Amino acid sequence: MKLNNSPYLAEPEAAVGIIKCLLPEESVLLIRRTQSDRDPWSGHYAFPGGRIEPQDTTIYHTCVREVSEETGIDLVPQDLKTTLDAELAGRNVKAPLVVQPFIFQINERPELTLETKEIDSYFWLSAKLFRDKRNHEITEVLPNMIRPVFPITDYYVWGFTYGLLCSILDFDEKTIANR
Numbered sequence: 001m002k003l004n005n006s007p008y009l010a011e012p013e014a015a016v017g018i019i020k021c022l023l024p025e026e027s028v029l030l031i032r033r034t035q036s037d038r039d040p041w042s043g044h045y046a047f048p049g050g051r052i053e054p055q056d057t058t059i060y061h062t063c064v065r066e067v068s069e070e071t072g073i074d075l076v077p078q079d080l081k082t083t084l085d086a087e088l089a090g091r092n093v094k095a096p097l098v099v100q101p102f103i104f105q106i107n108e109r110p111e112l113t114l115e116t117k118e119i120d121s122y123f124w125l126s127a128k129l130f131r132d133k134r135n136h137e138i139t140e141v142l143p144n145m146i147r148p149v150f151p152i153t154d155y156y157v158w159g160f161t162y163g164l165l166c167s168i169l170d171f172d173e174k175t176i177a178n179r
Helices: 059-071 127-131 159-168
Strands: 014-023 027-033 049-051 080-083 087-089 097-108 119-126 137-142 145-152 155-157
Touching: 014 059, 014 159, 027 059, 027 127, 027 159, 049 059, 059 097, 059 119, 087 159, 097 159, 119 127, 119 145, 137 155, 145 159, 155 159
Parallel strands: 014 097
Antiparallel strands: 014 027, 014 049, 027 119, 080 097, 087 097, 137 145, 145 155
């Protein structure tokens, strides 16, 4: 049985909260994962989220719990705008798992309280800057793996997170090659 329109047969093992904020400008919250030898996404920019735990009654509860634990943001059902199809993440870092993305919309940027064992920092990504193809690059993200990226300070957004950002912010990554 397929999950939503997802090509993946497995149920989601994890969830992410894509938090869109409208003020002071349209932006999306990204967190930067703490460096850790045990984390295949160590040092990467991502959406807050994580794996299902036994106390989670639904994948939605996993998302809300993980966002709260990692950022201190308490999401409410009224903030949920849409549930995207589950997607396979982690293929590039050899840690594949099916992830359920949820999009939430809030008016103003909240105060964040980071879980520093897992999260190093956060960044409100401007939708306007992301939609400008001049702000994207194509680079070698891992040995012999060239991908489109969005640079942020000393690293970049790529892979699963980059693909979701392209989708939700209506950016065609193919335009990067045509610059």
